[in-house]
Amino acid sequence: MTMTLPSDIRTELYEAMTANTYVRLSLPEGEHEGFIVGLSKQLVLLQAIHEWQDVGALIAPVESIEACEVSEFHDAQIRILDFNSVKRTKRYSWVKLGSYEELFKSLKFKNKFVVVSLEDDADVGQIDSIEKDSVDLKAVDPGGNWIEEALDCPYEEITLVQFDDSYSRTLQRYVERTSATLN
Missing domain, CATH: 2.30.30.100 (SH3 type barrels.)
Structure with missing residues (x-):
């Protein structure tokens, strides 16, 4: 299952996390949207959003991520999330992602x-x-x-x-x- 992760995807994950950007992560089993709230060499932690609702946390191996995309409707999506009182959160800061x-x-x-x-x-x-x-x-x-x-x-x-x-x-x-x- 080990594969080489293109450095640009790792960079995109980091940039999305530091910018609090709403993203879509593509994984082999499907796509997940939300905010990257944690990242290590091995794991990524996503505050998952589905149908404009915060639906908990999702952790995936970084090596399995096929794409990290920002929608052309990003700004509108953020406004809709704000309208629905969905905020980026630090409530998962206690999660350890080192291994x-x-x-x-x-x-x-x-x-x-x-x-x-x-x-x-x-x-x-x-x-x-x-x-x-x-x-x-x-x-x-x-x-x-x-x-x-x-x-x-x-x-x-x-x-x-x-x-x-x-x-x-x-x-x-x-x-x-x-x-x-x-x-």
Whole structure:
């Protein structure tokens, strides 16, 4: 999966982050729009925007980014986001992007439910344990039930990590509420 990233894309990511520019990132599995709010040599953190709404955070390997584009409608898009009270945020400044290990430690510390997308699959749940080359996820099925065995997610297979999105937040609240009523 290792590929050489053209330096111009890395430069575009950095410039978009420092300018607070609204961008569209093209990844092999699709496009995502928002504001780049964190960047390391390995990972990019996007405050994701969909349909004029802040939809949480998305982290992708920098090497997987095919393009970082600014729309010809950029200024109008920013005005619409401002109209809808969507602002660029620093609320993710606590996220550590130096490596996957650091990333997952920071997410676990904040007790975040995450969506981890691997090459052909995606799972949502709580970070169970963090190793040098993988993270174990205590996953939840779509019905809000804990999956008995932790799922091993090798870093080299991770294509996307999401948190603070509606899906994972809803499942986390549901699981916490049903666990509390069972005890």
